Amino acid sequence: MSTNAELFERAKLAIPGGVNSPVRAFGSVGGTPAFLVRAHGAHVTDAEGRDLVDLVASWGPAILGHAHPEVVEAVQDAAAHGLSFGASTPAEALLAEEVERRVGPVERLRLVSTGTEATMTAIRLARGATGRDLLVKFDGHYHGHSDGLLVAAGSGLATLAMPGSAGIPASVAATTVVVPYNDREAIERLFAERGDQIAAIIVEAAAANMGVVAPDGDFNGFLARTAHAHGALLISDEVLTGFRVHRAGMWGLEQWAGDEAPDLITFGKVIGGGMPLAALGGRRDLMELLAPLGPVYQAGTLSGNPVAVAAGLTTLRLATDEVYRRLDAAADVITGALADALTAEGVAHAITRVGSLFSVAFREGAPRDFDEVRAQDAFRYPPFFHAMLDAGVSLPPSAFEAWFVTAAHGDEPLGRIVEALPAAARAAAAAKGA
Ligand SMILES: Cc1ncc(COP(=O)(O)O)c(C=O)c1O
Ligand SMILES: N[C@H](C=O)CCC(=O)O
Numbered sequence: 530m531s532t533n534a535e536l537f538e539r540a541k542l543a544i545p546g547g548v549n550s551p552v553r554a555f556g557s558v559g560g561t562p563a564f565l566v567r568a569h570g571a572h573v574t575d576a577e578g579r580d581l582v583d584l585v586a587s588w589g590p591a592i593l594g595h596a597h598p599e600v601v602e603a604v605q606d607a608a609a610h611g612l613s614f615g616a617s618t619p620a621e622a623l624l625a626e627e628v629e630r631r632v633g634p635v636e637r638l639r640l641v642s643t644g645t646e647a648t649m650t651a652i653r654l655a656r657g658a659t660g661r662d663l664l665v666k667f668d669g670h671y672h673g674h675s676d677g678l679l680v681a682a683g684s685g686l687a688t689l690a691m692p693g694s695a696g697i698p699a700s701v702a703a704t705t706v707v708v709p710y711n712d713r714e715a716i717e718r719l720f721a722e723r724g725d726q727i728a729a730i731i732v733e734a735a736a737a738n739m740g741v742v743a744p745d746g747d748f749n750g751f752l753a754r755t756a757h758a759h760g761a762l763l764i765s766d767e768v769l770t771g772f773r774v775h776r777a778g779m780w781g782l783e784q785w786a787g788d789e790a791p792d793l794i795t796f797g798k799v800i801g802g803g804m805p806l807a808a809l810g811g812r813r814d815l816m817e818l819l820a821p822l823g824p825v826y827q828a829g830t831l832s833g834n835p836v837a838v839a840a841g842l843t844t845l846r847l848a849t850d851e852v853y854r855r856l857d858a859a860a861d862v863i864t865g866a867l868a869d870a871l872t873a874e875g876v877a878h879a880i881t882r883v884g885s886l887f888s889v890a891f892r893e894g895a896p897r898d899f900d901e902v903r904a905q906d907a908f909r910y911p912p913f914f915h916a917m918l919d920a921g922v923s924l925p926p927s928a929f930e931a932w933f934v935t936a937a938h939g940d941e942p943l944g945r946i947v948e949a950l951p952a953a954a955r956a957a958a959a960a961k962g963a
Contacts, residue, residue, distance in 0.1 A: 536564040536576055551685040558911040558926045563918075568595030570937035573923060581923040582942040584863075586933035588925075589769055589798035592856070593847055594937025600802050600843045607839035613831060621833045624842045628800065628810060631777040631845075634790045637816035640808050640833040644768035644797030645673030647807040648731065650819075650827045651793045652677065655729035655762045657825035658815055663723060665730040667710040669899030671738035672731055672766050672795075681707040683738030683899070688927040710736055710898040711745040716755055724759035729792075731764040734779030737931040738769070739902045740888035741881040743895075749779070750789035757788055762815070768797035768807065769931070772845060774884025776853055782884060802844030804837035852936045856885035859938035863887075866947040870954035876909065886931045891957065902929070908963065912956040920949035 531539075540547035548554045548562070555562045563575040571594055573583045583595070593600065607620075625638040641647050652664055652675075664677060671684035679686065679694040680702055686693070693702065706723070708715045720727065730752050736742040753763040767778045771794070775781035778796075785791065792815055797807035810816065820826045831837075864880050864887050871878040871889070879895040880887055890896050892905035910928035917924050922945060925932060 533561045533564050537561050555926045557688045558914045570594040571935055571942035581921050582945050583923050584932045585925055586935050589933050590803045591935050592799050594935040600840055603839040603843040607836045613834055618835050620838045624838050627845050632780050635810035636813040638808050638810035641829055642805045642831050644807045645675055647795040647809045648672040649675040651764045651795050651809045654825050659728045661726055661728040662704050663727045664705050668707050669739035670733045676701045677705045680705045687739050687929040720759050727761040729762040729764050730756050734765045734767045734770045735883040737886055739899050739929050740890055741886050741931050743883050750785050753789045762792040764793045765791035766795045768795050771796040772799035800841050801837050802840035804840040806837035806841050855936040856934055859934040860885040862943045866950050870950035874954040874958035876958050885934050888931050909957040909960045912960045913953045916953035916956040917949050922946050922949045
């Protein structure tokens with residue numbers, strides 16, 4: 530058996546930074562990443578045989594818990610019939626129908642393989658539909674790693690304090706305008722000045738890639754109204770919130786309708802049940818601008834992959850109201866114990882939450898935008914994180930990511946988390962800033 534440290538050293542000789550996605554490298558918390566070999570329910574097991582209670586859940590997809598037996602069976606069954614056909618399959622339409630039944634504004638759905646592809650295609654569609662180039666995004670929001678979206682982005686870029694990425698042509702970056710989140714005046718000013726050039730606003734339906742930052746009041750509805758008043762579109766990015774914060778995602782919690790409904794919605798993570806699958810959906814007239822019906826091109830060798838569709842469809846079918854009650858209850862237990870532990874140690878904190886998604890910012894008062902997220906005692910997170918890991922709880926290795934519960938977080942894993950929190954709060958309290 531190799532240790533995590535040995536595996537990391539070996540991986541670094543073969544893979545840039547030893548990882549295939551930057552947030553996995555533990556860059557901002559320090560130490561050696563756990564190399565995982567198994568995951569069941571609320572637990573993951575590393576290469577050293579260590580069992581950890583998991584609050585990453587593969588960054589969201591594992592809503593039922595890891596390796597749910599019915600999902601695994603559906604995947605095995607699908608795999609036994611062929612891994613990929615590059616042709617249409619009966620189950621694709623079943624998955625599209627399931628999403629359309631759950632999420633009102635989705636009249637048509639196109640399957641892709643990653644959230645990045647979903648947002649990239651939604652933007653191309655918005656530009657194709659409006660004949661305009663400008664895209665509006667929010668500071669600290671993350672929509673995947675396509676060129677125009679790696680501007681003032683959250684998630685790994687926020688973790689590594691990178692303002693953007695090298696390799697993006699200035700002309701492409703110039704088509705993205707960045708606005709502070711929850712700032713209505715900035716949006717109104719921007720539309721008053723350049724409204725006739727704007728194709729779309731893209732927004733995380735609730736921000737969760739700079740920690741969780743809830744939309745202020747009817748901010749999502751306001752964005753849709755403003756965009757529509759200027760002939761632009763709203764893309765609601767539900768890659769992270771979709772089928773996680775509610776059975777119908779953020780749309781289910783806020784029920785935007787009429788002029789307040791987004792034109793396009795992107796999905797990822799839960800919709801694939803842990804397999805590489807994502808989607809974009811929305812108004813029929815817009816969606817039918819996609820090839821082969823319309824002039825906006827999008828394609829994928831593995832789009833609608835039968836094994837991934839089986840995982841996604843089975844996961845959504847199992848994601849009943851009871852599952853969402855369990856997720857909310859698990860989040861209640863953890864956020865309650867987290868607040869108690871930090872309060873007992875006198876650590877300033879704000880726990881932000883949307884549905885069962887939550888995170889902690891080491892500051893007084895819930896942040897409303899990325900500047901406020903950054904204005905926290907982030908130096909407290911690494912010792913807090915490592916104290917939890919030492920006690921057998923795996924948190925996201927970044928202060929700028931959401932925590933994810935699963936429906937398998939029952940009494941035993943919750944008990945272990947609750948037990949670990951006081952020592953972690955002590956470690957956070959003892960941390961010294963630079
Ligand atoms: C809101 C949001 N949009 C888009 C993406 C990109 O998805 P993917 O990593 O599957 O490309 C992510 C996460 O990665 C996300 O959280
Ligand atoms: N915050 C990202 C997705 O939600 C984390 C996943 C990744 O980029 O590896």
